[in-house]
């Protein structure tokens with residue numbers, strides 16, 4: 001039931017993680033270490049020789065605490081694909097046979113627009129207050145700008161308040177800080193799976209907080225209206241199961257638009273999930289990091305902050321960042337909006353370790369305030385480019401006869417490659433993932449998202465045309481080289497925004 005840190009930290013889901021570690025009854029690093037060695041992932045046995053992974057853990061890291069060793073273990077065993085990619089990155093001129101990265105969820109389509117805007121003279125200001133220790137919640141001028149920005153783009157019924165805003169260096173830190181201030185060590189959050197797998201590490205590495213998966217299926221049955229549909233019934237069941245196993249669940253994580261499914265929740269669904277949380281006195285962390293990356297019918301998207309009368313405002317905490325919507329994952333800017341003053345203050349206190357430099361805060365305020373540029377230049381162009389890139393990859397997949405889910409939001413398509421697996425196992429999924437990597441294209445496989453059905457992959461399309469073309473060519477080579485050994489799965493059809501039943 002519990003998923004523990006997976007093989008990704010900075011880069012989302014670029015290589016398979018260790019199998020889920022289940023039923024931990026203790027939260028010490030030693031227990032985790034023992035678990036790691038009891039359930040070694042594919043890579044460890046070869047590397048460890050007869051002495052096994054525990055020996056490897058301790059022999060080369062004896063200066064570290066047990067926590068440190070576990071953290072290092074995850075780093076060492078993590079991101080194999082991401083690291084391999086960085087050692088052999090594709091470059092059109094310098095390394096044309098290098099790896100194309102269709103695994104990391106980044107938007108590489110608008111660098112020209114961003115670099116022009118961020119290079120303008122109004123972006124640089126150096127004044128004493130920007131070089132001194134700030135208010136750890138973030139400078140007031142930035143929190144005011146963020147409150148205005150979120151009020152406008154989230155369509156909040158009332159203006160959001162700067163005092164309820166905290167700014168820090170990205171959503172990863174928000175998960176980490178919120179988990180730490182909301183949970184005791186060993187407590188848990190519910191999360192619908194598949195999900196952006198790095199959250200496992202974000203909540204665990206400092207906070208020692210676990211995730212309880214609410215597993216979703218591709219098959220549409222009962223009350224489901226689409227594959228991998230989240231329902232209140234599934235939430236209730238997962239919560240009951242956790243309770244019966246003595247796990248204290250403190251909250252629910254919702255990602256909207258969703259990574260990796262690309263789903264967007266309807267206002268009715270959102271309200272149902274929030275009501276469920278209220279009934280059980282659960283906090284809800286709502287990750288809206290892709291909220292402006294809805295490129296098909298953006299009006300259909302509703303931020304949780306747009307809802308009239310949130311069921312439990314004191315337990316609803318919304319996060320957003322510029323990493324995705326502004327294609328700036330390296331800049332590290334994120335923000336929390338919460339009506340709960342205690343939560344905002346506790347997170348702000350941790351911002352001493354997760355804060356932004358004054359100069360970046362100034363730059364971000366300038367960017368967020370420039371509505372003309374955002375509305376008339378950046379967003380229309382970004383959406384048009386996302387749409388074109390998506391259309392290209394979707395067309396390629398159709399030509400290959402590959403089913404996929406895609407809702408017109410985010411940077412990725414959730415691809416069903418089950419028919420290319422000789423057997424329905426994660427081992428087979430990983431072998432296919434490795435074949436892609438050997439053919440110099442990096443994808444993310446379903447296991448990193450805790451998908452319980454082997455054979456799903458996430459394919460990122462928000463890249464330049466020449467890289468996408470080459471990447472898809474390499475994907476095609478691998479798939480065409482394989483015999484289709486399994487029956488075509490019948491449960492899941494290609495679902496695109498127009499056919500969405502909602």
Ligand SMILES: Cc1ncc(COP(=O)(O)O)c(C=O)c1O
Pocket residue numbers: 012105169170171172173196255259287289321322323329333334
């Ligand atoms: C759903 C989701 N939340 C959070 C993050 C991390 O965001 P940041 O780069 O702002 O830490 C990602 C990155 O892929 C993501 O997909």
